[in-house]
Amino acid sequence: MSASNSLNYKKLEDKSRIKNLFLRYFLYIILGLFAFYFIFPLYVMLVTSFKTMEEIRQGNLLTLPSQLNIDSWLVAWGGRGYGAGDTYLRPFFWNSTKMVVPATIFSTFIGAMTGYVLTKWRFKGDNWVFLFLLFGCFIPYQAILLPMARTLGVLGISNSIFGLIVVHSIYGIPFTTLFFRNYYVSIPNELIKAARIDGAGFFKIFFKILLPISAPIIVVTVIWQFTQIWNDFLFGATFSFGEAAPIQVALNNMVLSSTSVKEYNVDMASAIIAGFPTLIVYVLAGKYFIRGLTSGAVKG
Amino acid sequence: MVALQVKDLSKSFGNTRVLKKINLTIDEGSFIVLLGPSGCGKSTLLNIIAGLETIDEGNVFIDDYNVSKVEPKDRNIAMVFQSYALYPSMTVKENIIFGLKQARVSKKKIEEQLEKVASFLKVDELLNRKPSQLSGGQRQRTAMGRALVREPRIFLFDEPLSNLDAKLRVEMRHEIKKLYTSLKTTMVYVTHDQVEAMSLASKIAVMNEGIIQQLDAPQKIYDKPNSLFVADFIGSPSMNFIKGTITRDSNSIIFIPNGENEINFDLTHYEFIDKIEDNQRIVLGLRPEYVSNLEDNNKNMKKLSLKPVIIETTGFDKNVTFDFAGSEIIGRFTPNSGVELNKNHNVYLNLSQISLFNEKTEMRM
Numbered sequence: 326m327s328a329s330n331s332l333n334y335k336k337l338e339d340k341s342r343i344k345n346l347f348l349r350y351f352l353y354i355i356l357g358l359f360a361f362y363f364i365f366p367l368y369v370m371l372v373t374s375f376k377t378m379e380e381i382r383q384g385n386l387l388t389l390p391s392q393l394n395i396d397s398w399l400v401a402w403g404g405r406g407y408g409a410g411d412t413y414l415r416p417f418f419w420n421s422t423k424m425v426v427p428a429t430i431f432s433t434f435i436g437a438m439t440g441y442v443l444t445k446w447r448f449k450g451d452n453w454v455f456l457f458l459l460f461g462c463f464i465p466y467q468a469i470l471l472p473m474a475r476t477l478g479v480l481g482i483s484n485s486i487f488g489l490i491v492v493h494s495i496y497g498i499p500f501t502t503l504f505f506r507n508y509y510v511s512i513p514n515e516l517i518k519a520a521r522i523d524g525a526g527f528f529k530i531f532f533k534i535l536l537p538i539s540a541p542i543i544v545v546t547v548i549w550q551f552t553q554i555w556n557d558f559l560f561g562a563t564f565s566f567g568e569a570a571p572i573q574v575a576l577n578n579m580v581l582s583s584t585s586v587k588e589y590n591v592d593m594a595s596a597i598i599a600g601f602p603t604l605i606v607y608v609l610a611g612k613y614f615i616r617g618l619t620s621g622a623v624k625g
Numbered sequence: 626m627v628a629l630q631v632k633d634l635s636k637s638f639g640n641t642r643v644l645k646k647i648n649l650t651i652d653e654g655s656f657i658v659l660l661g662p663s664g665c666g667k668s669t670l671l672n673i674i675a676g677l678e679t680i681d682e683g684n685v686f687i688d689d690y691n692v693s694k695v696e697p698k699d700r701n702i703a704m705v706f707q708s709y710a711l712y713p714s715m716t717v718k719e720n721i722i723f724g725l726k727q728a729r730v731s732k733k734k735i736e737e738q739l740e741k742v743a744s745f746l747k748v749d750e751l752l753n754r755k756p757s758q759l760s761g762g763q764r765q766r767t768a769m770g771r772a773l774v775r776e777p778r779i780f781l782f783d784e785p786l787s788n789l790d791a792k793l794r795v796e797m798r799h800e801i802k803k804l805y806t807s808l809k810t811t812m813v814y815v816t817h818d819q820v821e822a823m824s825l826a827s828k829i830a831v832m833n834e835g836i837i838q839q840l841d842a843p844q845k846i847y848d849k850p851n852s853l854f855v856a857d858f859i860g861s862p863s864m865n866f867i868k869g870t871i872t873r874d875s876n877s878i879i880f881i882p883n884g885e886n887e888i889n890f891d892l893t894h895y896e897f898i899d900k901i902e903d904n905q906r907i908v909l910g911l912r913p914e915y916v917s918n919l920e921d922n923n924k925n926m927k928k929l930s931l932k933p934v935i936i937e938t939t940g941f942d943k944n945v946t947f948d949f950a951g952s953e954i955i956g957r958f959t960p961n962s963g964v965e966l967n968k969n970h971n972v973y974l975n976l977s978q979i980s981l982f983n984e985k986t987e988m989r990m
Contacts (some may be wrong), residue, residue, distance in 0.1 A: 516710045520712075537713075
């Protein structure tokens with residue numbers, strides 16, 4: 326290589342290094358802006374929930390509280406201790422828990438089963454069944470309110486936690502089926518054939534061979550269902566009221582029904598409490614969530 | 626004794642007929658290879674024998690029992706798959722004994738079998754590993770262990786070596802051959818690789834479009850293919866085909882390649898030449914090893930002078946392609962033949978080892 330050539334390459338090298346450095350900084354600035362944009366409301370909620378009403382009235386929205394005042398959190402969770410009209414979240418939090426756990430488990434299990442059948446035990450017209458199930462994903466919530474209300478009435482389970490479990494389970498099946506079907510489709514059919522030759526039947530194959538390798542998609546489905554059901558307001562508000570309501574409905578009642586002064590600190594604390602479980606689930610299992618969404622084939 | 630018999634078997638997927646009235650009889654202790662291009666129905670046939678696929682028409686017999694409607698696990702077979710199909714969540718040991726556990730074999734017997742198979746396949750060091758921690762060859766061994774441990778009547782192999790790299794493939798092929806020589810169990814083996822088929826089989830069934838084209842010993846298939854398809858499919862580089870016409874006169878039979886008026890081949894010696902009519906259009910098939918740069922004192926030698934268009938070195942010899950009679954013919958030249966591109970070279974065709982095919986029916990004459 327001649328001297329002039331090597332000089333040229335040096336120049337080009339420098340140029341590409343500067344360009345890459347610039348792009349890198351640009352990327353981090355953009356990412357920082359977005360992170361700020363998303364974290365900002367949470368920050369406002371948090372600082373407000375620790376302020377006293379006095380502070381809120383006079384102070385700037387963004388300043389930190391003068392001292393950590395947890396009164397509003399206690400009120401949001403346990404109420405003020407006087408009788409009528411005292412709404413607080415504790416009983417409704419347990420309502421939601423009693424609803425979300427069985428509904429999530431049930432819909433995930435059914436979804437795994439249907440996904441298994443639709444991919445590994447194909448039958449005539451199975452694609453149609455899948456198509457109709459998919460249809461369920463696209464039906465707007467509002468469209469099924471009336472028929473569902475009637476159904477719950479006939480079954481005698483309207484305005485009960487059990488009724489909500491049923492509604493959420495059924496409504497979740499199209500989604501859970503879609504998840505599991507897409508996951509199982511990438512698992513080689515030869516695995517099933519080998520198991521059949523080894524003498525395993527329908528359930529044995531499902532429980533012994535497929536379920537043990539389904540962890541990623543189970544996590545995805547559980548997070549999805551948990552978030553959907555916990556955050557649901559429409560079904561809760563429509564099919565339940567009073568003491569049987571889930572937490573989101575109670576939150577709404579709490580914030581909107583106070584007749585006197587708006588207590589922003591209590592409202593913020595309540596909202597954070599109501600959103601807390603989904604946050605926890607995501608933080609704990611988020612790593613698997615991303616992995617499950619992007620992973621497919623099981624190798625080996 | 627007949628171990629496996631397939632009678633008038635037909636199978637369709639939707640409107641596609643995958644198998645058309647297949648008849649196949651496999652003797653006890655033979656190694657049958659089902660060979661054909663992808664989509665020829667060979668895997669479907671194997672799946673039907675295994676009981677993993679339903680039958681539209683016809684029957685499958687194992688040891689004279691009609692097993693057409695018998696569950697796979699009750700057919701006394703074992704199968705090895707292309708993707709190994711090891712259960713990902715189980716260790717090598719659990720994989721191997723899964724079938725025995727399902728069959729409720731006693732613990733003691735399971736341990737005995739496992740030990741025997743593991744040491745035979747040299748996987749005893751790997752028993753506690755998961756399939757994801759194994760190399761391709763080790764996975765294949767495990768898959769074979771899972772089949773062996775059942776001590777089946779018939780082994781079925783569905784392209785078991787296709788996922789391995791070239792070197793390992795040869796190694797595993799030898800292992801399978803060894804396994805067969807020591808067990809002498811009936812084996813049915815599906816592949817699209819003709820080298821595998823030739824080296825393993827005691828008989829090859831060449832399949833195309835749902836039909837068994839020829840069922841014969843490997844050497845017979847190579848020397849006397851009974852259709853153009855079989856001739857073309859077996860052998861690498863594949864057989865040369867020269868189209869032309871037969872002319873008979875009082876005491877000789879002459880083959881004139883299309884478009885070559887000055888060149889003709891004397892075919893009077895061909896064994897079935899009597900059956901060929903005057904002016905019949907035929908395809909003459911000649912394997913590349915009978916197109917050479919070496920002269921031989923054979924009276925059926927034909928000398929031509931041709932220009933090479935492609936020269937490929939294999940190390941052992943040179944595959945040289947020539948333009949001839951409107952198509953290409955390939956010859957195998959010795960490495961030191963001095964052949965050069967676009968320079969005429971003497972080419973000797975040994976016509977004592979030819980195959981003649983009817984141009985219309987594409988069948989051997």
